[in-house]
Amino acid sequence: MDEQSAIRSAQNGNTEALRLLFEHNRQKIFSLAYQYVKNVEDAEDILQETFIKAYRFLNKFNPQNGMRFSPWLYRIGINCSIDYLRRNKKRKDTDPDTESLDKVSSSDLTSDPEQTSQHKELQEKIDLTLNRLSGRQKMIFILKHYQELTTAEIAEYMNCSEGSVKRQLFRAVATVKKNLRGLIMENNYEMQKV
Amino acid sequence: MKCKKCKEKIILHLYGELNKQEKAEFKNHIKECPECAKDFAYTKDVFKALDNAKEEAPDADWEKCWREIGSSVQVGPRKQKSFFLAPRWVYAAAALLFVFVLGAFLGRLWFFPAQESPLDPGISQGSMNLALKEYIDELKPILIEYANYATSNEGEETVLMDKKIVRGLLIQNLLLKDLVAKSNPSFIPLIEDLDIILKELSNMQTGDRETPSLIKKFIHEREILFKIDIVQAM
The missing domain is CATH 1.10.1740.10 (RNA polymerase sigma factor, region 2, helix turn helix motif)
Known part of the structure; x- marks a missing residue:
């Protein structure tokens, strides 16, 4: 069928x-x-x-x-x-118990402990940052970054203009950048040039 | 390009949403502006970190999910009857139209108050004058009789009017009063005087000697016959 x-x-x-x-x-x-x-x-x-x-x-x-x-x-x-x-x-x-239990994943038991700890810390920080965004901002960020939709598609799904999607996305990314600054600098992520 | 705009372009560039021209402008700005170049590099690191932390969704318990859905859709109503018979935008449009029409109507009343037409649209000035003359022609002999009423006639009943005729004249008077008020307001005092006379006549009883004398006096004092002549000369 x-x-x-x-x-x-x-x-x-x-x-x-x-x-x-x-x-x-x-x-x-x-x-x-x-x-x-x-x-x-x-x-x-x-x-x-x-x-x-x-x-x-x-x-x-x-x-x-x-x-x-x-x-x-x-x-x-x-x-x-x-x-x-x-x-x-x-x-x-x-x-809080529900949240901490949710974070435990199968990868914690199999990978290198130090790497797993770093990865987990980063994941927690990202989740915490995304949870600080408004519901719509968070959804737009996920649709863009993880679901890899275009802004035009997101605008259609969210029933708003492309301009509005972009504004919310810029705010979301700015918040993420601000909140991850310490962690990224600490982990010596390599600065890249154009 | 301003640095504030460049911050937005960095994000769009990393998501592959810049066209050729925008991309060229963006790259030129990054080459010239160390602050934006630094921000671009940091944003790339953030995106890299986000990608590293990206977690694939684990498998769900699909059977459990379907059981829940299946039981809900079988128990739940198949068809939801909408309260609205037409799409909601139709009601919104109708409401908007109603408000517009009401606004236009009230606006017209407010800014262009209705002007009373000088005459009832069904009656012309000529017909009006003709009706007035006919009425006066009918009434004049009666008025002349009362104007010439002599006290020596006492005891005679000739002055007593048929009540039906008087009532008919009173109704005519009432109708003419409204029409005269619109077409020829100067005749209103005459119509009002005739009204008084007709009312006295309709209330007059057999053997009443006082009322005919009063009517005679009233006709002379108010120069009613003279005024009637003017109407007839029109």
């Missing part, structure tokens, strides 16, 4: 067709959610929420209007991620 047929079937209430759409798009949505919340369970929750919402609003999706399913779903995923983090920010802020 191709995507168009699957969408039409899902619109008629066929959950098997929805499963097909889920299998085709789950990795992309989950990856975005994970980059955003840095927690597997939360990213799974976002993934589920995205598909439940998409199914409920599937009747509004009309490919004849030039809409494409994947970007449409991605946009729902972006909104679900921002909402999810906003809803759960308080809980996370008051539960």
